Structure formats: C-alpha cells, structure tokens
Amino acid sequence: xxxxxxxxxxxxxxxxxxxxxxxxxxxxxxxxxxxxxxxxxxxxxxxxxxxxxxxxxxxxxxxxxxxxxxxxxxxxxxxxxxxxxxxxxxxxxxxxxxxxxxxxxxxxxxxxxxxxxxxxxxxxxxxxxxxxxxxxxxxxxxxxxxxxxxxxxxxxxxxxxxxxxxxxxxxxxxxxxxxxxxxxxxxxxxxxxxxxxxxxxxxxxxxxxxxxxxxxxxxxxxxxxxxxxxxxxxxxxxxxxxxxxxxxxxxxxxxxxxxxxxxxxxxxxxxxxxxxxxxxxxxxxxxxxxxxxxx
Numbered sequence: 001x002x003x004x005x006x007x008x009x010x011x012x013x014x015x016x017x018x019x020x021x022x023x024x025x026x027x028x029x030x031x032x033x034x035x036x037x038x039x040x041x042x043x044x045x046x047x048x049x050x051x052x053x054x055x056x057x058x059x060x061x062x063x064x065x066x067x068x069x070x071x072x073x074x075x076x077x078x079x080x081x082x083x084x085x086x087x088x089x090x091x092x093x094x095x096x097x098x099x100x101x102x103x104x105x106x107x108x109x110x111x112x113x114x115x116x117x118x119x120x121x122x123x124x125x126x127x128x129x130x131x132x133x134x135x136x137x138x139x140x141x142x143x144x145x146x147x148x149x150x151x152x153x154x155x156x157x158x159x160x161x162x163x164x165x166x167x168x169x170x171x172x173x174x175x176x177x178x179x180x181x182x183x184x185x186x187x188x189x190x191x192x193x194x195x196x197x198x199x200x201x202x203x204x205x206x207x208x209x210x211x212x213x214x215x216x217x218x219x220x221x222x223x224x225x226x227x228x229x230x231x232x233x234x235x236x237x238x239x240x241x242x243x244x245x246x247x248x249x250x251x252x253x254x255x256x257x258x259x260x261x262x263x264x265x266x267x268x269x270x271x272x273x274x275x276x277x278x279x280x281x282x283x284x285x286x287x288x289x290x291x292x293x294x295x
Contacts, residue, residue, distance in 0.1 A: 002125055003113040003125075004148045004150065005139075009151065014152065016034070016041045021248060022251050030127055031124045033127070034093075035060065039098070045237075060090060073112045073113075076116060147187055149189050151170075154195075154226075155203055163207075164211060167214075168215070193207065193223045194224050221257065222253060227245055227247040231247060
C-alpha cells in the first residue's frame with residue numbers, strides 16, 4: 001500500500017473533488033486525509049455516517065497534539081470520521097491559522113501515512129488532499145514519504161504551462177534535478193488532467209510531450225472528466241446515480257490504470273478490524289456504491 005499525494009499549482013482544478021472521487025473508487029481500504037494547510041472543505045460539504053455534521057475538531061486539528069509525542073500509524077484511526085457512505089476521512093484544518101499547530105510535524109505525518117500500509121491491525125492506502133502548493137507550503141514535506149505525487153491541472157494553456165513548471169520544480173526538490181522520460185525515482189510524479197472526455201486523448205499526448213521536453217520525469221497518468229453535475233452529486237448537493245456519472249467513470253479508469261502500472265508494489269491485503277471493505281464491498285461517500293465495487 002502507499003501514500004498518494006494530490007496537489008495543484010494554482011487556480012481551482014478541483015483537488016478535493018478529485019481526492020474524494022479517487023478514494024470512493026479505490027479498490028482497497030483507503031484513508032482520505034485533508035492535508036491542505038489552508039484548511040479543509042469536507043466538514044462543510046459532507047455529512048458524517050450518523051447523519052449529522054462532521055466534527056471539525058477531530059482530524060488534523062486533534063492529531064497535532066498526539067503527533068508531538070510521536071505518532072504510531074494505527075493512531076491515525078483515532079482521529080478518523082466516516083462519511084455517510086462509509087469513506088473514512090481525516091478532516092482538515094478549519095482555517096489556515098491553525099496550520100501553525102502542525103509546524104514541524106509534517107514529516108511525522110508523512111511517515112505515519114506511508115507506514116499505515118504496514119499496520120498489523122488496519123492497513124490502508126492514504127490519499128492526501130494537499131490543496132494548492134508552492135515552494136513554501138508545508139504540505140510539500142509529505143511528498144518525500146509518498147509513493148506517488150499527482151498534480152492536477154485543467155487544460156488551459158497557462159494551466160498546462162504551470163503544471164509543467166511545478167513538476168520540474170518538484171523533480172528538482174525531490175530527486176535532485178531534471179530527469180529524462182525513462183528515469184524513475186520515488187516519489188513518482190504524475191499529472192492528472194481535468195478535461196472534456198472528448199478531447200482527452202489528444203491532450204494527454206501533447207502534455208506528455210511537454211513534460212518530456214522539460215525533463216520533468218513526470219507523465220500524465222490519466223484524465224478526470226470535467227463534470228460539474230457529477231461533482232455536485234459527489235458533494236451530496238444533487239441527486240442521481242453517482243456511479244454512472246462521467247466523473248466517477250473517469251476516476252475508475254484512473255485508479256485501474258494506476259494499479260496496472262504500480263499495483264504490484266502496493267499489493268498488501270486491505271482487511272482489518274476497523275470495518276474495512278475490499279474492492280467488492282466498498283461504498284462511495286454518500287451511500288452510492290463505489291465505482292470499484294463488483295468490477
């Protein structure tokens with residue numbers, strides 16, 4: 001299992017929506033961690049399993065005190081809340097000012113997220129929603145512990161140019177310099193495009209060519225559909241068959257491709273005593289069957 005970090009350079013490509021969508025279809029047990037230092041969104045947009053609101057004080061805020069005394073990966077579960085559909089979430093900070101309480105603790109959190117895979121009791125992958133990043137964003141301190149860093153980008157020319165430059169900067173920071181297309185290093189850096197499904201194939205080739213020319217060592221790992229209606233369903237603000245939405249169908253394709261490429265390194269059984277569900281029994285965040293269910 002692995003830590004997968006999602007982030008964006010600038011603008012609003014929908015990192016939280018992408019993180020929830022990928023978590024909802026993840027084929028093994030997964031913990032969704034809202035690690036954006038600017039604050040999380042799920043406490044405002046999602047209901048807890050008991051039908052009421054999520055507790056904003058249980059999550060990244062509460063884990064700060066625990067982590068200062070050292071953090072065993074299994075302790076993460078003490079700060080997790082289930083959403084109405086069963087997705088397990090580490091709720092983010094309420095506001096950017098609270099990030100001061102996590103100063104110096106980001107590497108500790110990164111190690112705990114990465115080693116949750118090794119838990120003898122409740123192993124899980126962790127998908128971390130890191131929000132928008134820049135050179136001084138503390139969430140970047142999670143990245144050296146990740147197996148995969150996914151940069152999200154929309155497809156306007158300026159957005160693609162920014163994700164190219166951000167991938168190159170991350171490669172220099174994490175790997176020590178530019179890397180050719182055939183060069184592999186951990187964490188792997190991937191790009192996920194938020195695109196109209198009809199244009200995605202051509203865009204993937206164009207962006208990959210740009211990433212290779214810039215020696216970023218990154219490549220496009222997939223596309224998520226630009227699907228506002230599906231995003232509204234995912235947030236519980238619109239009724240409909242979430243599992244039939246373009247967003248969830250494209251998220252299913254991204255996760256399948258990721259596991260085809262990297263799954264051998266992450267192949268640890270995902271059963272545990274915390275009510276974990278395998279790929280044939282999981283649910284999405286609002287009671288909808290996860291797109292990975294029964295596939």
